[in-house]
Structure formats: structure tokens, C-alpha cells
Amino acid sequence: MEKRTILQEVINFYTNGNKASFAKKLGVSPQSINTWITRNTFDIDLIYAKCERVSAEFLLTGKGEMLRQAATELDMNNNVRQLNNEDYKEKYFEVLEENRVLHNKYEALLEQKQKKALPDVPAVSLLTNPKSNTVVGVDI
Numbered sequence: 554m555e556k557r558t559i560l561q562e563v564i565n566f567y568t569n570g571n572k573a574s575f576a577k578k579l580g581v582s583p584q585s586i587n588t589w590i591t592r593n594t595f596d597i598d599l600i601y602a603k604c605e606r607v608s609a610e611f612l613l614t615g616k617g618e619m620l621r622q623a624a625t626e627l628d629m630n631n632n633v634r635q636l637n638n639e640d641y642k643e644k645y646f647e648v649l650e651e652n653r654v655l656h657n658k659y660e661a662l663l664e665q666k667q668k669k670a671l672p673d674v675p676a677v678s679l680l681t682n683p684k685s686n687t688v689v690g691v692d693i
Contacts, residue, residue, distance in 0.1 A: 554615025560595045563612075566619060567604055579603050656693075 561570075564586070568574035576583040579599055589595040598610050606620045 555593055556595055557590045557593045559615045560589055560600075562619060563600060563604060563607065591646060 564570055564572060564575045567578065574584045576586045578595075580603070581596075581599070598608075601607060601609055601612060608618055610617045611619045630666050658682045
């Protein structure tokens with residue numbers, strides 16, 4: 554993949570294709586971005602430093618995923634894989650069930666709010682493990 558194509562994909566992802574916004578994010582002039590595209594090059598160190606989670610492999614080769622998996626996601630996935638001890642598995646499923654109960658209570662509160670105009674209840678969503686499709690937490 555050409556460097557200009559890699560750069561354009563990164564610009565599209567981080568700033569919805571807005572070169573001026575991307576330049577501002579990097580701390581360079583918009584002309585620099587246009588020059589990089591014209592010359593089929595870019596400052597890989599700067600982009601890697603300023604663009605959260607961008608993959609070095611993607612910047613260097615254009616191959617693989619553009620974004621690295623977050624360390625917390627990796628830790629969580631590794632922890633789930635290492636749950637071989639029955640006590641840990643049991644505790645894990647207890648916590649999942651507690652999360653489901655809390656979510657159901659939250660949904661009931663939202664329903665009551667709509668019926669009785671209760672004070673605002675913040676929005677939350679369940680965090681699921683995409684591989685096992687199980688609930689792993691609640692995002693507020």
C-alpha cells in the first residue's frame with residue numbers, strides 16, 4: 554500500500570477526512586499534509602505519537618489492523634482465558650449475573666422515569682466480550 558493511501562486512511566479515521574483538523578491534531582500546517590500526500594510520504598514518528606492506538610505495523614506497511622487493541626482489552630481477554638480454576642470461574646459468573654441484575658434495575662428506573670418523570674438517570678451500556686458475547690461490565 555502506498556504511503557499516501559495509508560495517510561489518507563489515517564486522516565479519514567481520526568478526523569473524518571478533514572486534512573486541516575488532522576494537521577492541527579499533529580501540530581503541523583495543512584500544507585505539510587498536502588506535501589506528504591503529494592510526495593507519497595509522511596512523518597511516521599509524529600503520527601504514531603499523536604494518533605492514539607494507531608498500529609506501527611499499519612503505518613510502516615499498510616498491512617494489518619489500523620488500530621492496536623487497547624492494553625485493557627488485551628488484559629481482560631487474557632484474564633478470561635486464564636480462568637481455569639473453578640473458584641475464579643464461579644466468581645466471574647456471579648459478577649456477570651450481578652451486572653445483569655443491575656442493568657435490569659437500571660432499565661426499570663428508566664421506565665419509571667418515563668412514566669413518572671423521575672430525575673435524570675445517566676445512560677449506561679453493557680460491555681460485552683465480542684468473542685464469547687458475554688457481559689463483562691457496565692459503561693456509564
